[in-house]
Amino acid sequence: MNGLPANARDEANRAVLAETRGQYEVRLAALNKSEPPEFENVGARGDMKYSQKWLDRRDKKERLEGKIKGMQAIQGRFDRTGQGGLPEAYLLGFDPDGEGNGRVILANGNPDTADHTALYIPGTTKDLSTIAEDDGDTPSDLKRSERLWRESGRLTPGQKVSTITWLDDDAPDNVLTDAPSDTYAERGAPRLHQYLEGSRAAHTYATGDTGHTTVLGHGYGSTLIGDTAKTFVRDRDSQQVVREVGMLSSRVLEMLNIKGKSTEPGPAAAPCDASHDTSRTHQSVRHPWSLYGVGSDALEKGMKNLHNALPNQGWKVTKYGKDSSRNHNLEIMAVHVKTHTQLEETWLKGLDGHTPLLEITLYSRCFTEQP
Template identity: 30%
Template sequence: MVSLADVRAWDHAALDEVFSVLQIRTQILIHDGDDYGKIVPVEGWSGPAADNAAAQHKTHMQALDAYAAGAAALGKAVGQASDAIVAVQSAIYNADELARKYGFAIADAGGIADAYAGKQPPPDLNPDDRERIHTQLVDEIAQILRTANDLDADLASVLDRAAAGQFGTGNESTVAAAAADGLAAPGITASEPPPNATPSQASAWWATLTPAERDILIRDRPGTVGAMDGLPGSARDRANRAVLAQQETDLRRQREDIQRRMNGLKMSDPQQQTEHHDLQSQLDRIDGRLSELDKVGKALAQPGSRQLLVLDGGGDHLKAAVASGNVDTARNIVTFTGGFGSSVNGDLLDYDKRMDQIRQDADDLSERYGHGGKSAAVTWMGYDAPQSVDVLGTGKAEAGAGKLAPFLQGLDASREGDPARQVALGHSYGSTTTGIALRHAGADAAIFAGSPGIDTGNITDLKVPPGQSYVLKNDGDPVATSGWFGKDPVDMPGVHHMSTDRSYPADGPPLDATSGHSSVDQYLRPGTTSQHNIAAVVADTPAQLTLQDQPGFEYRMPGGR
């Protein structure tokens, strides 16, 4: 077993030199070996001596083939190992930097020491952030050592096999062919992701892979990569787009096959009528799924940058998450969760349009009044939202929160030591889902719109900093007044009540009031006080909020009025 000190001391430059020498020696073997292969048989030479020479020549050629195959395989493995060492040592460097930033130090034995043990950390180091980073560092060191041990074992295996002459068939027609066989043999393989990986563990695993290994995984196992919370948005997007295309191709092929079978049936035959009915049901399901995939494709094709972060075909309905902007580089990320009746087929395009506008407005507010950082807006439809009487219970919300929480954690973990400011936004039943998720995953701010309750009466149950929870409640919204899933967030101490009335910003046109329960047509509608407030929370420009806080519902207008 290798130690962290061993990995720190590994010299990839030495392997680069070995790689260069092996390439040169392999080319010499190929050139001289194939020349040697041509000297026998000698024209006109026959008899016992010729037969003996031919036998010896064949033995020599088999040895040359084994040498060339082994040298080619070893050269490939050494080159891969050198690249892998760079990736692993880069992961160590990044872990060291992250540790220093949060007041930790990584020992050569792999332990993590607290620089502030017994002392009070500086006030800018949030205790919750330090706890999260400590967990992340533990996962990163464990994965670095896991990858390093896999690498060490793989390279040792190639060395042993090359020494034993186990590469190539020994019956290639030329030495060049033998070298090609050796080059085609498996060399250093990417380490497998940890089983049941947490977002932090998945991020740590990805960090230890070389760019070539990542590309191969996205190409060969897009479903695995696309589904892993904790991986960069760019990687998940590439993988999920590949899955999207493959699913569409497979479904269209299945549809054509079913249609051919249906066309060949005789409707006058009762048995074939039954078969026709069953096939029609299959066809309807396929058409429904194709329609859902089409909506995802149309969302990705909208103007501006989009990332496909989730594509889950399990269950009766497709689940997806589409980001407007770049979650890998954005300073702020808002994740929106819809509620009762929401679906990819019915709502993704409208939700995406509204969230994209919020992103643009947040960028404008940030540029004018804030830190100038860019935002990304995620439309998260990664759970089976209730479609019927199941809306009366929290079962779907709890199941959805079980998926939303690791998604939010993954957005943080994928950013290494540069996490974005995360805002969780939930509407209606989606606010209940969001509230439950925030008991397990942290966010820098939370917004509950048209909420029937967040399954708790105490905002401190959520992993949200004090003063960073907000509620929007329209006049005439029966769901928001129901208190079906707990205390109305408007009445919770520590929750800011943002106005949805008509308002008059100091430096812009009036903003319209909203009413009723709709998300797309009301709470998220551009040009409204509600939508403006959401964008201001995302942009982290609190002076631009219009609050209606208790006591007395006293307005605080944009600009501090």
């Protein structure tokens, strides 16, 4: 949904939130109706241990309760609109199971029309279930974003401000064993890059300019920002990048290894609106195309072929799983290690009556034309 207007994203994600919360509450109620024995006998002496069924039920119950708690916190932010001048909230992204710990992008104020936007990225152990939990004197992720909105508004009187809590990556769960690794940031950088480019596109469409955006990270969030910065701007020859992306698209088609019809338009360069410096326009080469004309079994096989082949062809797979749409389409996201070209591929199964197809987009990182 990157690049779509905030109003459209909010409407769609609020519908998903309401539907998902209802489903989780029904599942929790069903789970609470019966409880297996907590202990079971072990051996002839009558020793006792926790039963596996009881442990599985406990873990499932805690997980459901945590997800529901997070969804209630999001609804609570909706309900606080107007209190102390707090602006309308926009749910720009939501998936209770996304990236393992849940996916939430929640804005205070409309980022499409804001003069100033601040993106706040929490650090290690961030989770949907704890998004509204204070840690002693440390405010919750949602409260930090709200305080940032109030303070930013105070410093920019007469101007529109939007602050965003961004939980859309798989952050480390353990400060000591996981956080020292840059792997999580490498995987998350393409997602943040894509969000920022989409946000700029939506802002440009709504206002005619890109606005001013600041990205703030807490703890490991700052590591993610650093890795994302590597995916932006350097001098390139645009025609060389067009050829580069075109060749990579051809290799993706080969790796799919299925016979079907593909759409014809090739890659092209377009402004990515990464800067106010109009003297040297920042560009990105994009190549959106589709593969169709074969059955769902063949498309599924193509997804598996590509997933298996990408690592051997210089790509790092950053996601392979269901997207957050109602149809839970299978999605692949990857980054070409040498060129930083990004790949997004989604298997649209045609459950809504449309033709089944693979929707593929490759795009380069932003660059400036060589002088």
